[in-house]
Amino acid sequence: MPYEDTLVRIAALKADHPQNIALQSFDPAYFATLNADGQSRLMKCLNSGIENPDSEMGCYACQPGDYDKFRPFFAKVLARYHKVPEDARHTNDWTLEGVDGLPANGVLDIAELGLPALSMRVRVGRNLADFPLPGSMTRDDRTALERRMMAAFDQLIADPDYGGAYHSLTPGNPNAISEDEYQALVDAHIMFKDMGADSYLTAAGIAADWPHGRGCYVSEDRGFIIWVGEEDHLRIMCMERGTVLNRVFDRLKVALGVVSGIDGLDFAMSDQYGVVTSCPTNLGTGMRASLHIALPKLTADGTDKRAKDIARPLGLSVRGVGGEHTPIGADGTVDISPSARFCITEAEIITALYKGIALLKAEEDRSGA
Ligand code: DAR
Numbered sequence: 145m146p147y148e149d150t151l152v153r154i155a156a157l158k159a160d161h162p163q164n165i166a167l168q169s170f171d172p173a174y175f176a177t178l179n180a181d182g183q184s185r186l187m188k189c190l191n192s193g194i195e196n197p198d199s200e201m202g203c204y205a206c207q208p209g210d211y212d213k214f215r216p217f218f219a220k221v222l223a224r225y226h227k228v229p230e231d232a233r234h235t236n237d238w239t240l241e242g243v244d245g246l247p248a249n250g251v252l253d254i255a256e257l258g259l260p261a262l263s264m265r266v267r268v269g270r271n272l273a274d275f276p277l278p279g280s281m282t283r284d285d286r287t288a289l290e291r292r293m294m295a296a297f298d299q300l301i302a303d304p305d306y307g308g309a310y311h312s313l314t315p316g317n318p319n320a321i322s323e324d325e326y327q328a329l330v331d332a333h334i335m336f337k338d339m340g341a342d343s344y345l346t347a348a349g350i351a352a353d354w355p356h357g358r359g360c361y362v363s364e365d366r367g368f369i370i371w372v373g374e375e376d377h378l379r380i381m382c383m384e385r386g387t388v389l390n391r392v393f394d395r396l397k398v399a400l401g402v403v404s405g406i407d408g409l410d411f412a413m414s415d416q417y418g419v420v421t422s423c424p425t426n427l428g429t430g431m432r433a434s435l436h437i438a439l440p441k442l443t444a445d446g447t448d449k450r451a452k453d454i455a456r457p458l459g460l461s462v463r464g465v466g467g468e469h470t471p472i473g474a475d476g477t478v479d480i481s482p483s484a485r486f487c488i489t490e491a492e493i494i495t496a497l498y499k500g501i502a503l504l505k506a507e508e509d510r511s512g513a
Pocket of ligand 1: 198199200201202203344375423425468
């Protein structure tokens with residue numbers, strides 16, 4: 145029987161890795177009901193969590209339709225990770241008015257919380273509906289998607305609010321940049337790192353064919369960036385140093401309208417699950433809204449452990465200043481973002497960041513060194 149050895153391996157790993165949501169959600173009886181193509185597709189989604197048993201999520205969708213096609217599996221995954229019912233339905237909404245916790249004037253100004261200007265960033269993941277997701281793309285898929293995006297960027301370049309340039313890592317691409325230019329963009333936290341260093345993305349097939357089909361669009365003011373070919377086809381983000389969260393949120397909202405209005409850019413969506421993303425942790429909104437804030441007292445031991453212990457019950461995630469799996473800053477600066485992405489609206493996420501930062505600052509202020 146095909147997959148017999150894999151099924152035995154999954155059963156053993158499931159017993160030893162209770163935190164691995166994909167393995168805990170895998171049901172061999174459901175798997176047996178799938179035809180050969182279905183079994184192959186679902187096993188591909190699971191490969192990262194099998195090859196990396198220490199995963200927390202342990203799976204990635206590899207085709208835009210995977211969440212709906214394998215709903216008996218993904219419903220369990222989403223329920224476990226996002227703490228929602230298995231029949232949960234996502235709603236997208238960027239409208240701030242009426243969101244619980246929004247200040248009366250509608251302005252999410254962290255200066256009102258006694259905070260200085262900080263690095264603020266909001267990003268969304270998006271995938272084109274007529275390509276496989278990054279885990280199942282061929283090299284030709286990746287370069288074809290890049291060419292499609294380069295045509296779209298020509299329209300952005302003409303827009304004074306978003307004008308800039310596209311920098312490609314694809315050998316022979318007319319916009320190809322040198323290794324030094326690439327490293328300078330990585331050091332400026334504008335471009336993403338070589339994905340081959342990430343064992344989860346490598347096992348998922350997402351890092352394959354590096355660096356073909358990878359690059360980033362950067363506006364003149366470096367406040368509007370689109371990654372091409374990272375964990376999702378696109379990561380669209382706005383960032384600036386300031387105190388009013390509405391500025392990056394509203395700019396991204398408008399930018400997304402411009403990008404999604406460009407011919408040939410139809411984003412993968414699910415009626416049940418909202419925005420389709422590679423990782424189930426990002427499904428629904430694909431949004432991560434974050435601030436970089438110094439927490440010298442909560443990080444006095446040089447680690448983010450205490451900050452994480454305090455942030456987690458507040459619904460906040462703590463990362464290093466270089467993003468996921470990176471160290472905290474020398475002065476105790478950490479990247480703080482709401483953990484929720486699914487069954488929460490975009491407007492609720494940005495407001496949750498504002499409310500969460502207020503609570504976290506209060507904990508820092510009353511903490512002993
Ligand atoms: N290490 C993977 C990452 C899951 C969430 N992070 C993403 N999608 N960048 C895991 O399954 O734990």
